[in-house]
Amino acid sequence: MKISCELIKDLLPLYYDDVCSNESRTTVEEHLLECDTCKKYLDSMNSDLIQTNAEKAEEQAKSNILKGIKKKLLRKNVMISAISVICAIAVLLGGFSLIFHYQIPIPYDNGLVSVKMGNTGMLDVSFNGDDYYCSHQWSTTIEKDGKKQQVVYIYYTDTIWTKHFSKPQNDKEYKYSINNSTLFDHGNGDGLIEVKKDISAVYYLAYSDIAQMSLEELLKISSKAVLLWEK
Ligand SMILES: [Zn+2]
Known part of the structure:
Protein backbone atom coordinates (compact mmCIF):
# COMPACT_ATOMS: atom_id res chain seq x y z
CA MET A 1 0.00 0.00 0.00
CA ILE A 99 14.87 68.53 73.81
CA PHE A 100 13.50 66.85 76.93
CA HIS A 101 16.52 65.58 78.86
CA TYR A 102 19.66 67.52 78.01
CA GLN A 103 20.26 69.64 81.11
CA ILE A 104 21.29 73.27 80.91
CA PRO A 105 22.16 74.82 84.29
CA ILE A 106 20.04 77.88 85.00
CA PRO A 107 22.28 80.80 85.95
CA TYR A 108 21.27 82.68 89.08
CA ASP A 109 19.04 85.64 88.54
CA ASN A 110 17.77 87.91 91.29
CA GLY A 111 14.94 86.18 93.11
CA LEU A 112 15.20 82.92 91.15
CA VAL A 113 15.50 80.92 94.37
CA SER A 114 14.64 81.84 97.91
CA VAL A 115 15.73 79.97 101.02
CA LYS A 116 14.30 80.59 104.44
CA MET A 117 14.17 78.82 107.76
CA GLY A 118 10.80 77.23 108.15
CA ASN A 119 8.81 76.67 111.32
CA THR A 120 9.89 73.05 111.57
CA GLY A 121 13.55 74.02 111.69
CA MET A 122 14.09 72.97 108.09
CA LEU A 123 15.33 75.16 105.30
CA ASP A 124 12.59 75.73 102.75
CA VAL A 125 13.87 76.20 99.23
CA SER A 126 11.48 77.74 96.69
CA PHE A 127 12.00 78.04 92.96
CA ASN A 128 10.44 81.28 91.68
CA GLY A 129 11.16 80.92 87.95
CA ASP A 130 8.76 79.69 85.28
CA ASP A 131 9.68 76.02 85.17
CA TYR A 132 12.71 73.85 85.53
CA TYR A 133 13.68 70.28 84.73
CA CYS A 134 15.71 69.16 87.72
CA SER A 135 17.05 70.46 90.99
CA HIS A 136 20.49 69.50 92.26
CA GLN A 137 21.93 69.67 95.75
CA TRP A 138 25.33 68.87 97.19
CA SER A 139 26.58 69.21 100.70
CA THR A 140 30.13 69.43 101.90
CA THR A 141 32.19 70.61 104.80
CA ILE A 142 34.36 73.65 104.31
CA GLU A 143 36.65 75.51 106.65
CA LYS A 144 35.88 79.17 107.15
CA ASP A 145 37.67 81.38 109.64
CA GLY A 146 39.23 78.26 111.17
CA LYS A 147 35.82 76.69 111.78
CA LYS A 148 34.30 73.70 110.02
CA GLN A 149 30.99 74.48 108.37
CA GLN A 150 28.42 72.34 106.64
CA VAL A 151 27.39 74.14 103.46
CA VAL A 152 24.93 73.23 100.72
CA TYR A 153 25.29 74.09 97.05
CA ILE A 154 22.18 73.99 94.93
CA TYR A 155 21.23 74.75 91.34
CA TYR A 156 18.44 74.07 88.89
CA THR A 157 18.56 72.97 85.29
CA ASP A 158 16.43 73.64 82.26
CA THR A 159 15.96 71.55 79.16
CA ILE A 160 15.23 73.12 75.78
CA TRP A 161 11.61 72.18 76.52
CA THR A 162 11.33 73.75 79.98
CA LYS A 163 13.34 76.81 78.91
CA HIS A 164 11.23 77.71 75.88
CA PHE A 165 7.95 75.85 75.86
CA SER A 166 6.62 74.53 79.15
CA LYS A 167 4.68 76.54 81.68
CA PRO A 168 4.73 76.06 85.45
CA GLN A 169 2.89 72.85 86.30
CA ASN A 170 0.26 72.83 89.00
CA ASP A 171 1.16 69.37 90.25
CA LYS A 172 4.90 70.02 90.42
CA GLU A 173 6.55 70.92 93.71
CA TYR A 174 8.55 74.07 93.31
CA LYS A 175 9.58 73.78 96.92
CA TYR A 176 11.65 71.37 98.91
CA SER A 177 13.22 71.39 102.32
CA ILE A 178 16.73 70.68 103.41
CA ASN A 179 18.18 69.91 106.79
CA ASN A 180 16.79 66.49 107.42
CA SER A 181 16.94 65.38 103.81
CA THR A 182 19.47 63.20 102.05
CA LEU A 183 22.00 65.00 99.93
CA PHE A 184 24.91 64.04 97.73
CA ASP A 185 28.06 64.28 99.75
CA HIS A 186 30.62 66.10 97.72
CA GLY A 187 33.45 65.27 100.06
CA ASN A 188 32.81 61.58 99.54
CA GLY A 189 32.50 61.00 95.82
CA ASP A 190 28.91 60.43 94.82
CA GLY A 191 27.78 58.91 98.10
CA LEU A 192 24.73 60.13 99.95
CA ILE A 193 24.65 61.69 103.36
CA GLU A 194 21.87 62.53 105.73
CA VAL A 195 22.06 66.20 106.42
CA LYS A 196 21.08 66.42 110.03
CA LYS A 197 23.82 68.72 111.10
CA ASP A 198 23.42 72.43 111.33
CA ILE A 199 23.76 73.94 107.92
CA SER A 200 25.73 77.15 107.96
CA ALA A 201 24.99 78.40 104.47
CA VAL A 202 23.20 77.61 101.24
CA TYR A 203 24.73 78.74 97.94
CA TYR A 204 23.56 78.75 94.34
CA LEU A 205 26.25 77.35 92.06
CA ALA A 206 25.25 76.58 88.47
CA TYR A 207 27.71 74.08 87.01
CA SER A 208 26.41 71.01 85.24
CA ASP A 209 29.54 69.00 86.01
CA ILE A 210 29.67 69.54 89.78
CA ALA A 211 29.07 65.82 90.30
CA GLN A 212 32.32 65.03 88.47
CA MET A 213 34.37 67.73 90.20
CA SER A 214 36.85 66.96 92.92
CA LEU A 215 36.27 68.72 96.23
CA GLU A 216 39.28 70.95 95.46
CA GLU A 217 37.74 72.00 92.15
CA LEU A 218 34.40 72.62 93.83
CA LEU A 219 36.02 74.82 96.47
CA LYS A 220 37.95 76.66 93.76
CA ILE A 221 34.75 77.61 91.88
CA SER A 222 32.78 78.17 95.09
CA SER A 223 33.87 81.84 95.07
CA LYS A 224 31.45 82.23 92.13
CA ALA A 225 28.58 80.85 94.18
CA VAL A 226 25.72 83.14 95.17
CA LEU A 227 24.89 83.14 98.85
CA LEU A 228 21.17 82.35 99.30
CA TRP A 229 21.00 81.88 103.03
CA GLU A 230 23.33 82.09 105.98
CA LYS A 231 22.84 81.23 109.61
ZN1 LIG B 1 6.86 11.03 1.71
Whole structure:
Protein backbone atom coordinates (compact mmCIF):
# COMPACT_ATOMS: atom_id res chain seq x y z
CA MET A 1 0.00 0.00 0.00
CA LYS A 2 1.47 3.27 -1.09
CA ILE A 3 0.85 5.95 1.51
CA SER A 4 0.81 9.58 0.55
CA CYS A 5 3.32 12.06 1.99
CA GLU A 6 0.43 14.13 3.34
CA LEU A 7 -0.70 11.24 5.50
CA ILE A 8 2.84 10.64 6.73
CA LYS A 9 3.22 14.33 7.57
CA ASP A 10 0.07 14.01 9.67
CA LEU A 11 1.51 11.01 11.43
CA LEU A 12 5.03 12.42 11.91
CA PRO A 13 4.27 14.55 15.01
CA LEU A 14 2.76 11.48 16.71
CA TYR A 15 5.72 9.40 15.57
CA TYR A 16 8.07 12.07 16.78
CA ASP A 17 6.44 12.22 20.16
CA ASP A 18 6.40 8.43 20.28
CA VAL A 19 2.67 8.24 20.88
CA CYS A 20 1.58 6.45 17.71
CA SER A 21 0.59 2.79 17.39
CA ASN A 22 3.16 0.20 16.38
CA GLU A 23 1.42 -0.13 13.04
CA SER A 24 1.66 3.58 12.33
CA ARG A 25 5.30 3.51 13.45
CA THR A 26 6.15 0.73 11.02
CA THR A 27 4.29 2.52 8.24
CA VAL A 28 6.11 5.79 8.89
CA GLU A 29 9.51 4.10 9.11
CA GLU A 30 8.95 2.19 5.88
CA HIS A 31 7.92 5.40 4.14
CA LEU A 32 10.92 7.30 5.48
CA LEU A 33 13.27 4.71 4.00
CA GLU A 34 12.00 5.59 0.58
CA CYS A 35 11.00 9.23 0.85
CA ASP A 36 13.63 11.93 1.29
CA THR A 37 11.05 14.69 1.50
CA CYS A 38 9.43 13.22 4.59
CA LYS A 39 12.82 12.36 6.11
CA LYS A 40 13.86 16.00 5.71
CA TYR A 41 10.59 17.05 7.23
CA LEU A 42 11.30 14.85 10.25
CA ASP A 43 14.84 16.26 10.48
CA SER A 44 13.44 19.79 10.41
CA MET A 45 11.14 18.90 13.30
CA ASN A 46 14.22 17.75 15.24
CA SER A 47 16.15 20.91 14.60
CA ASP A 48 13.07 23.03 15.36
CA LEU A 49 12.83 21.37 18.69
CA ILE A 50 16.51 21.74 19.37
CA GLN A 51 16.23 25.40 18.47
CA THR A 52 13.15 25.83 20.61
CA ASN A 53 14.89 24.13 23.49
CA ALA A 54 17.94 26.34 23.03
CA GLU A 55 15.74 29.43 22.93
CA LYS A 56 13.87 28.26 25.97
CA ALA A 57 17.13 27.65 27.82
CA GLU A 58 18.38 31.08 26.82
CA GLU A 59 15.14 32.72 27.91
CA GLN A 60 15.26 30.81 31.16
CA ALA A 61 18.81 31.96 31.72
CA LYS A 62 17.84 35.56 30.97
CA SER A 63 14.87 35.40 33.27
CA ASN A 64 17.03 33.84 35.99
CA ILE A 65 19.50 36.70 35.66
CA LEU A 66 16.63 39.20 35.80
CA LYS A 67 15.18 37.45 38.81
CA GLY A 68 18.59 37.55 40.45
CA ILE A 69 18.96 41.26 39.76
CA LYS A 70 15.43 41.91 41.02
CA LYS A 71 16.13 39.91 44.17
CA LYS A 72 19.37 41.80 44.74
CA LEU A 73 17.63 45.13 44.14
CA LEU A 74 14.83 44.13 46.48
CA ARG A 75 17.33 43.07 49.14
CA LYS A 76 19.21 46.34 48.65
CA ASN A 77 15.98 48.34 48.89
CA VAL A 78 14.93 46.48 52.03
CA MET A 79 18.35 47.14 53.53
CA ILE A 80 18.25 50.84 52.58
CA SER A 81 14.73 51.11 54.02
CA ALA A 82 15.77 49.39 57.23
CA ILE A 83 18.82 51.63 57.60
CA SER A 84 16.69 54.71 56.88
CA VAL A 85 14.15 53.67 59.50
CA ILE A 86 16.89 53.00 62.07
CA CYS A 87 18.51 56.37 61.30
CA ALA A 88 15.17 58.16 61.54
CA ILE A 89 14.46 56.50 64.91
CA ALA A 90 17.95 57.38 66.15
CA VAL A 91 17.52 61.01 65.06
CA LEU A 92 14.06 61.15 66.67
CA LEU A 93 15.30 59.59 69.92
CA GLY A 94 18.36 61.84 69.89
CA GLY A 95 16.19 64.89 69.24
CA PHE A 96 13.68 63.80 71.87
CA SER A 97 16.45 63.23 74.39
CA LEU A 98 18.10 66.55 73.52
CA ILE A 99 14.87 68.53 73.81
CA PHE A 100 13.50 66.85 76.93
CA HIS A 101 16.52 65.58 78.86
CA TYR A 102 19.66 67.52 78.01
CA GLN A 103 20.26 69.64 81.11
CA ILE A 104 21.29 73.27 80.91
CA PRO A 105 22.16 74.82 84.29
CA ILE A 106 20.04 77.88 85.00
CA PRO A 107 22.28 80.80 85.95
CA TYR A 108 21.27 82.68 89.08
CA ASP A 109 19.04 85.64 88.54
CA ASN A 110 17.77 87.91 91.29
CA GLY A 111 14.94 86.18 93.11
CA LEU A 112 15.20 82.92 91.15
CA VAL A 113 15.50 80.92 94.37
CA SER A 114 14.64 81.84 97.91
CA VAL A 115 15.73 79.97 101.02
CA LYS A 116 14.30 80.59 104.44
CA MET A 117 14.17 78.82 107.76
CA GLY A 118 10.80 77.23 108.15
CA ASN A 119 8.81 76.67 111.32
CA THR A 120 9.89 73.05 111.57
CA GLY A 121 13.55 74.02 111.69
CA MET A 122 14.09 72.97 108.09
CA LEU A 123 15.33 75.16 105.30
CA ASP A 124 12.59 75.73 102.75
CA VAL A 125 13.87 76.20 99.23
CA SER A 126 11.48 77.74 96.69
CA PHE A 127 12.00 78.04 92.96
CA ASN A 128 10.44 81.28 91.68
CA GLY A 129 11.16 80.92 87.95
CA ASP A 130 8.76 79.69 85.28
CA ASP A 131 9.68 76.02 85.17
CA TYR A 132 12.71 73.85 85.53
CA TYR A 133 13.68 70.28 84.73
CA CYS A 134 15.71 69.16 87.72
CA SER A 135 17.05 70.46 90.99
CA HIS A 136 20.49 69.50 92.26
CA GLN A 137 21.93 69.67 95.75
CA TRP A 138 25.33 68.87 97.19
CA SER A 139 26.58 69.21 100.70
CA THR A 140 30.13 69.43 101.90
CA THR A 141 32.19 70.61 104.80
CA ILE A 142 34.36 73.65 104.31
CA GLU A 143 36.65 75.51 106.65
CA LYS A 144 35.88 79.17 107.15
CA ASP A 145 37.67 81.38 109.64
CA GLY A 146 39.23 78.26 111.17
CA LYS A 147 35.82 76.69 111.78
CA LYS A 148 34.30 73.70 110.02
CA GLN A 149 30.99 74.48 108.37
CA GLN A 150 28.42 72.34 106.64
CA VAL A 151 27.39 74.14 103.46
CA VAL A 152 24.93 73.23 100.72
CA TYR A 153 25.29 74.09 97.05
CA ILE A 154 22.18 73.99 94.93
CA TYR A 155 21.23 74.75 91.34
CA TYR A 156 18.44 74.07 88.89
CA THR A 157 18.56 72.97 85.29
CA ASP A 158 16.43 73.64 82.26
CA THR A 159 15.96 71.55 79.16
CA ILE A 160 15.23 73.12 75.78
CA TRP A 161 11.61 72.18 76.52
CA THR A 162 11.33 73.75 79.98
CA LYS A 163 13.34 76.81 78.91
CA HIS A 164 11.23 77.71 75.88
CA PHE A 165 7.95 75.85 75.86
CA SER A 166 6.62 74.53 79.15
CA LYS A 167 4.68 76.54 81.68
CA PRO A 168 4.73 76.06 85.45
CA GLN A 169 2.89 72.85 86.30
CA ASN A 170 0.26 72.83 89.00
CA ASP A 171 1.16 69.37 90.25
CA LYS A 172 4.90 70.02 90.42
CA GLU A 173 6.55 70.92 93.71
CA TYR A 174 8.55 74.07 93.31
CA LYS A 175 9.58 73.78 96.92
CA TYR A 176 11.65 71.37 98.91
CA SER A 177 13.22 71.39 102.32
CA ILE A 178 16.73 70.68 103.41
CA ASN A 179 18.18 69.91 106.79
CA ASN A 180 16.79 66.49 107.42
CA SER A 181 16.94 65.38 103.81
CA THR A 182 19.47 63.20 102.05
CA LEU A 183 22.00 65.00 99.93
CA PHE A 184 24.91 64.04 97.73
CA ASP A 185 28.06 64.28 99.75
CA HIS A 186 30.62 66.10 97.72
CA GLY A 187 33.45 65.27 100.06
CA ASN A 188 32.81 61.58 99.54
CA GLY A 189 32.50 61.00 95.82
CA ASP A 190 28.91 60.43 94.82
CA GLY A 191 27.78 58.91 98.10
CA LEU A 192 24.73 60.13 99.95
CA ILE A 193 24.65 61.69 103.36
CA GLU A 194 21.87 62.53 105.73
CA VAL A 195 22.06 66.20 106.42
CA LYS A 196 21.08 66.42 110.03
CA LYS A 197 23.82 68.72 111.10
CA ASP A 198 23.42 72.43 111.33
CA ILE A 199 23.76 73.94 107.92
CA SER A 200 25.73 77.15 107.96
CA ALA A 201 24.99 78.40 104.47
CA VAL A 202 23.20 77.61 101.24
CA TYR A 203 24.73 78.74 97.94
CA TYR A 204 23.56 78.75 94.34
CA LEU A 205 26.25 77.35 92.06
CA ALA A 206 25.25 76.58 88.47
CA TYR A 207 27.71 74.08 87.01
CA SER A 208 26.41 71.01 85.24
CA ASP A 209 29.54 69.00 86.01
CA ILE A 210 29.67 69.54 89.78
CA ALA A 211 29.07 65.82 90.30
CA GLN A 212 32.32 65.03 88.47
CA MET A 213 34.37 67.73 90.20
CA SER A 214 36.85 66.96 92.92
CA LEU A 215 36.27 68.72 96.23
CA GLU A 216 39.28 70.95 95.46
CA GLU A 217 37.74 72.00 92.15
CA LEU A 218 34.40 72.62 93.83
CA LEU A 219 36.02 74.82 96.47
CA LYS A 220 37.95 76.66 93.76
CA ILE A 221 34.75 77.61 91.88
CA SER A 222 32.78 78.17 95.09
CA SER A 223 33.87 81.84 95.07
CA LYS A 224 31.45 82.23 92.13
CA ALA A 225 28.58 80.85 94.18
CA VAL A 226 25.72 83.14 95.17
CA LEU A 227 24.89 83.14 98.85
CA LEU A 228 21.17 82.35 99.30
CA TRP A 229 21.00 81.88 103.03
CA GLU A 230 23.33 82.09 105.98
CA LYS A 231 22.84 81.23 109.61
ZN1 LIG B 1 6.86 11.03 1.71
